[in-house]
Structure formats: structure tokens, C-alpha cells
Amino acid sequence: MIRCNIEKELAGNLGTFMLNVDFSLERHKTLALFGASGVGKTSILRMVAGLMDPDKGRIEVNGKVWFDKELRINLSPQVRKVGYVFQDYALFPAMTVLQNIRYAAGDQGEDIVQELIDLMELGELKNRRPALLSGGQKQRVALARAVAQRPNLLLLDEPLAALDAELRLKLQEHLMRITKQFELTSILVSHDLPEIFKMADRVVRISNGRVVEEGEPEDVFANDQVSGKFQFIGQVYELEHQDLNSIVRILVGHQMVRVVIDLTLGNTLAPGDRVLVATKAFNPVVQKIV
Amino acid sequence: MMDLGPIILSLKLAVITSTILLLLAIPIAHWITYSTSRWRPIVQTLVAMPMVLPPTVLGFYLLLLFSPNYPLGHFLEEHLGIRLVFSFGGLIIASLIYSLPFMVQPIQSGLQNLPVSLREASLAMGKSKFVTLQKVLLPSIRSSILTGVVLSFAGIVGEFGVVLMIGGNIPDKTRVASIAIYDEVEALNYANANSYALILILITFLILLLLYYFNGNFLKDLVR
Numbered sequence: 001m002i003r004c005n006i007e008k009e010l011a012g013n014l015g016t017f018m019l020n021v022d023f024s025l026e027r028h029k030t031l032a033l034f035g036a037s038g039v040g041k042t043s044i045l046r047m048v049a050g051l052m053d054p055d056k057g058r059i060e061v062n063g064k065v066w067f068d069k070e071l072r073i074n075l076s077p078q079v080r081k082v083g084y085v086f087q088d089y090a091l092f093p094a095m096t097v098l099q100n101i102r103y104a105a106g107d108q109g110e111d112i113v114q115e116l117i118d119l120m121e122l123g124e125l126k127n128r129r130p131a132l133l134s135g136g137q138k139q140r141v142a143l144a145r146a147v148a149q150r151p152n153l154l155l156l157d158e159p160l161a162a163l164d165a166e167l168r169l170k171l172q173e174h175l176m177r178i179t180k181q182f183e184l185t186s187i188l189v190s191h192d193l194p195e196i197f198k199m200a201d202r203v204v205r206i207s208n209g210r211v212v213e214e215g216e217p218e219d220v221f222a223n224d225q226v227s228g229k230f231q232f233i234g235q236v237y238e239l240e241h242q243d244l245n246s247i248v249r250i251l252v253g254h255q256m257v258r259v260v261i262d263l264t265l266g267n268t269l270a271p272g273d274r275v276l277v278a279t280k281a282f283n284p285v286v287q288k289i290v
Numbered sequence: 291m292m293d294l295g296p297i298i299l300s301l302k303l304a305v306i307t308s309t310i311l312l313l314l315a316i317p318i319a320h321w322i323t324y325s326t327s328r329w330r331p332i333v334q335t336l337v338a339m340p341m342v343l344p345p346t347v348l349g350f351y352l353l354l355l356f357s358p359n360y361p362l363g364h365f366l367e368e369h370l371g372i373r374l375v376f377s378f379g380g381l382i383i384a385s386l387i388y389s390l391p392f393m394v395q396p397i398q399s400g401l402q403n404l405p406v407s408l409r410e411a412s413l414a415m416g417k418s419k420f421v422t423l424q425k426v427l428l429p430s431i432r433s434s435i436l437t438g439v440v441l442s443f444a445g446i447v448g449e450f451g452v453v454l455m456i457g458g459n460i461p462d463k464t465r466v467a468s469i470a471i472y473d474e475v476e477a478l479n480y481a482n483a484n485s486y487a488l489i490l491i492l493i494t495f496l497i498l499l500l501l502y503y504f505n506g507n508f509l510k511d512l513v514r
Contacts, residue, residue: 049410049414050414051410051413051414076413077410077413078413078414078416078418080414081414081415081416082414083414084410084414086407086410086411087407088405088407090405090407090408090410090411092408092412092426092429092430093430094426094430094432095429103412103415103417103426104415106415106416106417145411149415149416
């Protein structure tokens with residue numbers, strides 16, 4: 001169980017602002033931090049990892065206090081030992097893939113190193129240096145490396161943001177596999193709704209330095225105005241405008257769906273927009289797939 | 291007949307000083323890069339000063355400082371039996387101070403150009419700052435370290451002002467190559483001066499060649 005209640009003055013685009021968040025997370029679950037950029041999501045991860053000191057508050061992980069301003073407890077990052085996947089991956093340039101993972105594993109032994117290399121499909125790449133890897137490959141190494149030390153907590157700072165849609169889907173699978181296999185508790189910073197729906201058990205939505213909503217992704221992102229029971233959140237992939245209608249292709253999870261919508265609505269959309277796809281008048285047909 | 295003593299003395303001075311400097315400069319550069327202390331700008335300024343001061347100014351004050359007529363020099367001579375003026379030991383200390391910025395600056399800028407996340411990633415893995423420096427940071431800035439070593443080595447071989455002020459011109463003790471050239475010219479032995487000068491040119495050329503050759507290879511190594 002993780003309980004985090006922290007306050008910190010941060011410098012933002014429009015001067016300084018107060019970040020004041022309070023959230024908790026059960027063991028072996030994944031929490032997503034969602035909010036506009038510059039809202040302080042990365043700072044929250046850094047404070048949890050011990051790389052930045054909160055001004056006030058308390059961070060408690062699995063019954064152990066990591067930070068408490070009043071009790072003057074502030075464990076160093078070395079003692080907290082979180083697995084941190086940085087936005088820029090932070091792979092050590094002078095080490096090979098294998099050496100990177102081994103360094104992180106420390107005295108965890110060679111078994112976990114091998115297991116991670118197999119799980120992340122890095123066998124062919126293990127003697128390469130990071131400079132020669134593609135974005136998706138670096139990401140897999142960063143993930144394996146963050147897990148190698150058997151962390152108390154895995155922190156993921158927009159781990160898939162720099163990758164294209166197809167690679168994202170593949171890496172989400174890797175990520176889910178690894179969190180399940182190692183029973184990890186993780187905090188994920190993400191902008192991507194499909195990603196949050198797929199991977200997170202809980203989501204905290206942050207706005208103006210505060211938690212404005214907290215709960216399961218379905219609850220936080222449900223749109224109250226739509227009464228249909230059958231609804232998905234997707235991302236606009238492609239638009240094609242015709243005389244009266246627009247044909248829009250929307251990525252919902254793994255699936256691409258094609259929907260005909262009114263031209264006036266179509267004109268307000270652009271590729272990359274997040275949309276809610278729902279049926280109102282019809283009952284969906286459910287068939288068992290043999 | 292030309293005496294090779296000054297060339298050997300120059301190389302000896304450069305090897306000893308560069309080695310000590312490397313050990314000094316890494317912690318200093320590390321501290322300057324990551325410290326949040328308010329003393330940081332002062333330390334940074336002091337380290338950089340010898341680079342902009344005329345060497346004779348540095349030499350002059352070191353001469354006074356080490357002179358037995360002044361407190362420090364007097365103390366060293368009275369209690370430890372060490373005399374630093376006009377001695378090889380004095381040359382080493384003067385060269386250390388003079389060359390410090392040439393070693394610190396490249397290492398410091400190498401560290402500053404590394405993404406902070408490298409260091410933070412290592413700390414979050416439970417590694418100490420020392421292990422992080424040794425295993426992650428230094429190997430990532432090998433070319434900066436090599437640049438620092440070569441620049442200070444070449445600088446010491448070529449230095450004239452500080453060495454003349456503090457060391458004088460004592461054969462096999464403080465007469466290094468650059469001084470010997472000056473000495474031979476004064477005595478109108480242009481042929482000898484020419485030989486020393488040519489040897490210095492050759493040494494400098496080889497050192498810089500090695501630098502560029504190895505730095506090229508380091509870079510290739512990192513993308514293999």
C-alpha cells in the first residue's frame with residue numbers, strides 16, 4: 001500500500017504554483033497520473049523516488065515511511081530503490097544492454113538478468129550499446145533495467161510517449177507482462193487514454209496542482225451526458241470529409257473502427273483527438289467466439 | 291653538443307603533474323557540477339583564475355609564498371626541511387596550480403553535458419555517489435577526461451613564465467625544455483635552441499595526434 005500526500009511549490013510556465021496532491025494505491029496495482037503537461041506529474045514521480053524534496057507532507061510505502069516533513073524523515077533515493085523509467089530512458093552510454101541490466105540487478109543475481117532479457121526479447125541486442133538501439137528497443141532495455149533490481153515500486157514517466165502507435169501497443173503488452181510477472185506496484189504518467197484504460201487500475205487526474213478526480217479509469221473518464229451503456233474511448237486516426245458526412249477512423253484499443261458522422265462534428269475533429277464512441281439507440285449484439 | 295636533460299625533465303614534470311592533477315580534478319569537477327552550495331561560484335572562479343592570469347603573476351606570488359623569508363616557506367624549511375623555491379618539488383606544485391583549470395574544465399563540461407537522468411537512474415538503483423561516478427559517469431565522459439589530460443600535459447611541457455619565476459634555471463633540477471630554449475638563445479646558440487624547439491614541436495604534434503586518434507575511436511566505440 002502506498003500513501004502519498006505531498007505539497008511542493010513548483011516553477012511552471014505561468015510562474016510558480018502550488019502542487020498539493022493526495023493519493024493512495026494498493027499493492028500490485030498500477031496507478032496512472034493524468035493531466036496536462038506542466039501540471040507537475042513528473043515532479044510527483046521525482047518526489048516519490050527521492051530525487052526531489054517535497055515542501056510538506058508524507059510518503060509511505062508498504063508500511064514504511066519514506067518521507068515525513070514533521071518527523072524529519074527523508075530516505076535517500078538509494079534506500080528507496082524505486083525502478084524508474086525516465087522519459088529519455090537514461091541508458092548508460094558506455095555500457096552494453098547486458099551491462100546496463102546487470103549493473104541495475106546488482107546482487108539480485110544472474111537469473112533475473114537472464115529472465116528479463118528473455119521476457120523483453122533482448123537476446124539479440126544484449127551486446128550492443130544504447131546509441132545503436134531504436135526507440136522501442138531502448139524502451140525495452142529501460143524497462144528491463146528498472147525491474148532488474150526488484151524495486152519496491154516502479155515509476156514510469158510517459159514511457160511510451162516517443163513511440164509510434166503500433167510500437168506503443170506492442171510495448172504496452174511488454175509492460176503488462178512484466179508488471180504481472182514481477183507483481184509490481186507501479187505509477188504511470190500518461191497522456192494517452194487508451195493506454196490508461198489498458199494498463200491502469202486506478203487513475204488520478206490532476207489539474208491546477210490538485211487531484212480533481214480519483215478512481216477507476218471508467219469512472220474518471222465516463223462522460224455523464226451519454227446514456228448509452230456501450231461506450232469506448234478512442235483516438236481519431238484519420239478523417240475524410242464528404243458532402244454531408246465525415247468518415248472517421250478511430251483507434252479503439254487494438255481495433256480500428258470506421259464511423260460515419262455528421263460533417264459539422266467532423267470539422268471539429270483532428271487526428272489525435274480523443275473521442276468517446278458510444279451507441280445509443282441500438283443494443284449491441286454479443287456473440288461468443290469459438 | 292645538445293643536452294637532453296631539459297627534455298627529459300619537462301616530460302617527467304608533465305607526467306607527474308598530470309597524474310596528480312587527474313586525481314585532484316575529478317572530485318573538484320564532480321563537486322562543481324552537482325553541488326548546490328553557495329561557495330560554488332567562488333570555487334569555480336578560483337579554479338579558473340590561473341587560466342586568465344599572466345603566468346608571471348602566479349609565479350611571482352608563489353615565489354614569495356615559498357620563499358624562506360615568508361611564513362609558509364620559513365615553516366616548510368624550518369620544520370620539514372623542504373625548500374620549494376628553485377626546486378623540482380616547487381615546479382610540480384606551481385604546475386599543479388597553473389594547469390588545474392585545463393584539467394577541471396573539460397571534465398566539468400563533460401559531466402554537465404550528461405543528462406542528469408543518468409546519475410539519478412544510478413542513485414535510484416541503490417548505488418552510492420562514488421560507484422555512480424566510477425561506473426556510470428566517468429566511462430561516459432572518457433573523451434573529456436582524455437582531453438583534460440592531454441591539454442594539461444601539453445600545457446605543462448610548454449609553460450615558461452611560472453616555471454622561470456619559481457624554478458629558475460638550474461640544470462637537471464629546474465631547467466626544463468622551454469627554459470633551455472630561452473637560455474640557448476640568450477647565449478646565441480641558435481642551433482641548440484632550434485633542436486629543443488623542434489623536439490617540442492614534435493612532442494606536441496604527437497600528443498595532439500594521439501588525442502584526436504583516440505577520441506575518434508572512443509566515439510566509434512560508443513556506437514558499436
